Amino acid sequence: MSYDVTVSDWFNYTSNMAPFFEHFIGRPLKELDGMAAPEADQHLTIALVRIAQTTFADLQEFDAANGWGTWDTAAKFLREIRDDCRRNPEEIVRVSW
Numbered sequence: 001m002s003y004d005v006t007v008s009d010w011f012n013y014t015s016n017m018a019p020f021f022e023h024f025i026g027r028p029l030k031e032l033d034g035m036a037a038p039e040a041d042q043h044l045t046i047a048l049v050r051i052a053q054t055t056f057a058d059l060q061e062f063d064a065a066n067g068w069g070t071w072d073t074a075a076k077f078l079r080e081i082r083d084d085c086r087r088n089p090e091e092i093v094r095v096s097w
């Protein structure tokens with residue numbers, strides 16, 4: 001199972017990283033569904049700052065045990081969505097899982 005996120009572009013990432021997303025965004029990723037891009041940008045920016053302030057060892061604890069998902073590729077996924085929100089502030093974020 002995976003998350004499909006659309007702003008103006010489409011992004012896909014494994015749901016194995018749900019604990020990572022919830023921890024750093026402060027809510028399940030699916031709760032971004034229906035948000036205006038600027039609001040989602042705020043949540044994602046805060047998450048990315050929190051990730052940057054976390055030690056490498058602590059981040060590695062979030063890597064999926066089955067190998068399907070790592071903290072660094074999950075952070076890249078969030079950064080790509082955030083950047084798309086910034087480029088397209090008139091859009092609504094859509095998340096399916």
